[in-house]
Amino acid sequence: AQKVTQAQTEISVVEKEDVTLDCVYETRDTTYYLFWYKQPPSGELVFLIRRNSFDEQNEISGRYSWNFQKSTSSFNFTITASQVVDSAVYFCALNTGGFKTIFGAGTRLFVKA
Amino acid sequence: ETGVTQTPRHLVMGMTNKKSLKCEQHLGHNAMYWYKQSAKKPLELMFVYSLEERVENNSVPSRFSPECPNSSHLFLHLHTLQPEDSALYLCASSQDDRGGGNTIYFGEGSWLTVV
Numbered sequence: 001a002q003k004v005t006q007a008q009t010e011i012s013v014v015e016k017e018d019v020t021l022d023c024v025y026e027t028r029d030t031t032y033y034l035f036w037y038k039q040p041p042s043g044e045l046v047f048l049i050r051r052n053s054f055d056e057q058n059e060i061s062g063r064y065s066w067n068f069q070k071s072t073s074s075f076n077f078t079i080t081a082s083q084v085v086d087s088a089v090y091f092c093a094l095n096t097g098g099f100k101t102i103f104g105a106g107t108r109l110f111v112k113a
Numbered sequence: 114e115t116g117v118t119q120t121p122r123h124l125v126m127g128m129t130n131k132k133s134l135k136c137e138q139h140l141g142h143n144a145m146y147w148y149k150q151s152a153k154k155p156l157e158l159m160f161v162y163s164l165e166e167r168v169e170n171n172s173v174p175s176r177f178s179p180e181c182p183n184s185s186h187l188f189l190h191l192h193t194l195q196p197e198d199s200a201l202y203l204c205a206s207s208q209d210d211r212g213g214g215n216t217i218y219f220g221e222g223s224w225l226t227v228v
Contacts, residue, residue, distance in 0.1 A: 031214075032214075033214035035216065035217075037219075042221055043201055043203075043221050043222035043224065044115060044203075044219055044220060044221040044222060045203065045205075045219040046219075047216055047217075047218060047219075050214075050216050052214065091156070095213070095214050095215075097213045097214070098211075098213060099144065099146070099158075099161040099163070099168060099169050099207075099213075100158060100169065101158075101217055103155050103156040104155070105155050106155075
C-alpha cells in the first residue's frame with residue numbers, strides 16, 4: 001500500500017528562521033514520483049517540485065531545498081530564511097503510476113514577522 | 114495567472130438545489146481531475162478524465178456527476194447535496210493521458226457550502 005506521512009501538523013517560526021518540513025513515504029514500487037505543493041489561503045495548490053525515484057540528488061531553488069533519501073523513505077523540504085509570504089499549508093505527495101497521486105495530510109506553516 | 118481556472122470561486126446552495134462547478138485548463142493537457150478537500154481530511158480524488166473518458170471514479174456518491182465535453186473543460190454537477198459535502202473542490206490537469214508521475218496542476222478551487 002502507498003502512504004505519505006507528514007507528522008508535523010503545524011509549525012510556527014519567526015521570520016528569517018530556517019524550517020524543515022518532513023515527509024515520509026511508503027511504497028513497494030521501485031519507480032515512483034514525489035511532489036511538494038504549497039497551498040496559500042486562497043486555496044490553489046501550487047506545484048513546487050517533482051522527483052523521480054531514480055534521482056536522489058538534492059535540489060535547491062532559491063530559498064527552497066529538498067533532501068531526498070531513499071534509505072529512510074524521506075523527502076524533506078527546507079525553507080531557508082523564512083518569510084511571512086511562506087505561510088501556507090504544504091503537501092507532500094506520491095505517485096506510483098497511473099492517475100492516483102496520494103497526498104499527505106499537510107503541514108501548516110506560520111511565519112511570524 | 115493560473116493555467117487552470119474554476120468558477121464559481123464560492124457557492125452556497127441549499128440541499129435541494131442543482132448547481133454546477135466549471136473548470137477550464139489552458140495548458141493543453143490531456144487529463145483532468147476533481148479533488149475534494151474537507152477540513153481535517155486528506156485530499157480525496159473524486160474523478161479523473163483522460164482524453165475525455167472517465168478513467169477513475171473513487172466511490173463518489175451519485176449526487177456528484179462529472180462531465181467532460183472536451184479535453185479543456187470539466188464540470189461537476191451537484192444535486193441534493195448534504196451539509197457534509199461542504200468543502201473545497203479542486204480541479205486539476207496533467208499532461209499525459211496515462212497519468213504515471215505527471216505533475217498535476219491545480220486551479221484555485223471552488224468553496225462550496227451546503228445549507
